[in-house]
Amino acid sequence: MVVSQQNSETGVTQIVVTGNKSMSWRANVLLAASLGAVSAIFGGGIALFGFWLVLPFAGLEFLLVVYCLSVAYRKLGFTEVISLEEAFVIVESGYRHPDNRVELSRHWARLEFDNPSSLFEVGTLVIRAGNRSLEVGHLLNKEDKIKLHRELQLELGMDSSTLRLMS
């Protein structure tokens, strides 16, 4: 998803690029707990008759469920915030918090987008400033990558003719 917004305090335009999460962490915890509870009831019930070897497998499986759900949730939380300040283009990215921050000179910032014709490729969108470059919107499909490209073009004041000249 690409959402463009203006910071009401600073007036800086921010483009937020994020994946889609359809369930909260709390709901994921409840899901893991429900799966674990069922396995524990079955394993525990059978163990009461002396056949305890089901329990370790149920435990291992529960750990795998928790690990997988947390990895899946974390992965889906990846967000990029592209702040277009007066002098800099700042790209912050990370999962829960901004783990990575890149500052590029807005004056020198140029966009490179290899919009591929192939059905199998979505292309890459790169902001380049001098010898520094950064790929943005890697989790987007082609349609949204084009949208992000257009928004950045507008904000950075590059029309399509400029881009044609550059390419």
Place this chain on the structure above:
Amino acid sequence: MSTATAEHHDHDDHHGPAKGWTRWLYTTNHKDIGTLYLLFSLVMFFIGGGMALIIRAELFQPGLQMVDPLFFNSMTTMHALVMIFGVVMPAFVGLANWMIPMMIGGPDMALPRLNNWSFWIMPFAFLLLLSTLFMEGGGPAGGWTLYAPLSLQGGDNLAFVIFAIHFMGISSVMGSINIVATIFNMRAPGMTLMKMPLFVWTWLITAYLLIAVIPVLAGAVTMLLTDRYFGTSFFSAAGGGDPVMFQHIFWFFGHPEVYILILPAFGIISSIIPTFARKPLFGYASMVYATASIAFLSFIVWAHHMFTVGMPLAGEMFFMFATMMISVPTGVKVFNWIATMWRGSMTFETPMLFAIGFLVMFTIGGLSGLMLAITPADIQYHDTYFVVAHFHYVLVPGAIYSIMAATYYWMPKWTGNMYDEKWGKIHFWVSTVFLNVLFFPMHFVGLAGMPRRIPDYSMQFADWNAVATIGAFGFGFSQLIFVYVVLKCMKGGEKATTEVWEGADGLEWTVPSPAPYHTFETPPPIR
């Protein structure tokens, strides 16, 4: 927080598929992995089918003609293990991989690398299992249920079989967790649970069942292993153990497993019938609740597989009535499918033919299941060919037909080409005729008392066994038509449109045909 001067995110998923065989080894793309599962399942279908033909060839006439009894028993055991764990389950997982992300508007499975491991464990598991056929003493011959103490008295193949089952279980659990994580976390905005296609719902419930019961199977077979090699006595009466308890534990896994093999089929049929009836599915919500009810009931009916071992009358009554109760939600489903077709603008393309074949013949299997639920009757039918007829009517026109229906239905979306309709229809009719020639006579010989898992039998069963064997070879060879149609469709043919079918509804029909390597990396809007 770190500041980088230059950064390129290294994500392979941006680009198209890698070239060469490594594409298939390292792929994390849900469509590639779906294809791998489906191809694996097809190969195993012919291996398991070959075993069935050996069984039927031996049973063509009374007496021992072709194979020795131990090998015959190995074939019945391996045929079941291969068909259940190597054909039906991987095929459904393959379909889930291909279709679930596209149906919910997700870009891929939630855990793509885990998905790759889930698949690649399978070939090793089956190599391990099939390798036992070449070992001293042959393969496992005590039946796929591995009942103690019989299974403990065989050769050293037991350890290999148990490790193979563990690998299959790990693969199933990883696949199931991935499916649950995907369905809950990666639905497009607006794709609420009650808007999900029935195929997604049925797979979600199937994945729950798998996660719930695989540890039970793993524990049961591990206890067999320790009884055999580490001196424990879980199932050895001589050491104070209880062999009947193995049956209880096994069927506590085994009966939900039966529904693991059929619930995704319900989802497939619920996708196909509305398309070719050109009407929305009748009673969507009731279908969801019926599926959940079947899943719940599957946990409390296990002992109907073992009425003959003896249990208190109250237990027999409970398991009999609980089993019969399953016919209520199943009846709801059958009713809804028929109501969907009622006054629909029906056409009979190959997927619809297979779906209707499923509906009619699965119901026959369901009815014989009801007969088997009746405790005093079951004591008569137990371990006869009537049981063989029952579960083959449920699994072949049920699970296998639904997989074939799904393949014909979604193949144009996968390949971008329409399959050969004429040969598809020929495949359906030839298969259906031979399937009934194969399995229907088993009801007769079963009711007349012919026991299952025997290489030789009394003369009175000879005629119907000969008929069944003709049916088996006819059905087996008619599956070559399926291979021909699939290969032809993969190679080329009339180009498929985006929607493919006039009455198709769902997100998967909004992406081009063939489906791009990456779909819905940004969630689509859901109305």
